[in-house]
Amino acid sequence: MAIDQQMLVRTLVKQQTPLLAYIVSIVREYNLAEDVYQEVATDAVAHIHQINDEQHLVRWLRQACRFRAIDELRRRGSHMVFDSAVLDQLETDWDHRHDDQARHMRQALRRCIEQLAPNARRVIHLRYRDNLTGQRLAEASGRSMNTIYTALSRAHRALAECMNRAQVQEDGLD
Structure with missing residues (x-):
């Protein structure tokens, strides 16, 4: 069963700071991190019917932030500070x-x-x-x-x- 819009909004608000910190660790620029977060939040609203519960949403948001941030770096021709192994470890710790x-x-x-x-x-x-x-x-x-x-x-x-x-x-x- 998919989560409802109220749960989505509550989770987006609750997870905003840790997700922004995670994105900043990838893109190294706060304004860009905010843009990435806003795009991911918009994507989450569009995909709400595919998300089962809050835990699923948090994982989905984190993965979406990671992939969107990496895509943005590639688009700009920038390099990641951390390699994928470090990001994997951050996710495991999280x-x-x-x-x-x-x-x-x-x-x-x-x-x-x-x-x-x-x-x-x-x-x-x-x-x-x-x-x-x-x-x-x-x-x-x-x-x-x-x-x-x-x-x-x-x-x-x-x-x-x-x-x-x-x-x-x-x-x-x-």
Whole structure:
């Protein structure tokens, strides 16, 4: 199943800085890197139906940035600073770092969910594990929709605060 436009835009915004840094490492010129990034972002919109999930999109963007940057260097008659082996290693390192970050985030989220009050934890599970929304969520929990929305809002706020604390702790360890 293809990703939706909202996920595409969120990922493009989230990945803009690391992708620009990657492109600059290839083309050595920030303005050119921005042009390459914009072309790749436009290509991503055109190919959205071929992209399955966020991880697939990130890999697709990185490969597209690499190939587009190299093509631009060739078109200008410029040479790459790094050979393909170095770029391959950068991609491998990037994949490992991304995998580690995702694993740490999932672990932190599990710990944060465990710290919620039992009722808040149940509402979160019904909403995200069981994928219930609106009236079905209210019925499953035996509460009114207003009560459910308030409970979800409080649970989201508690999870956001907990995740922020976890991020600060992790940043302090790096």
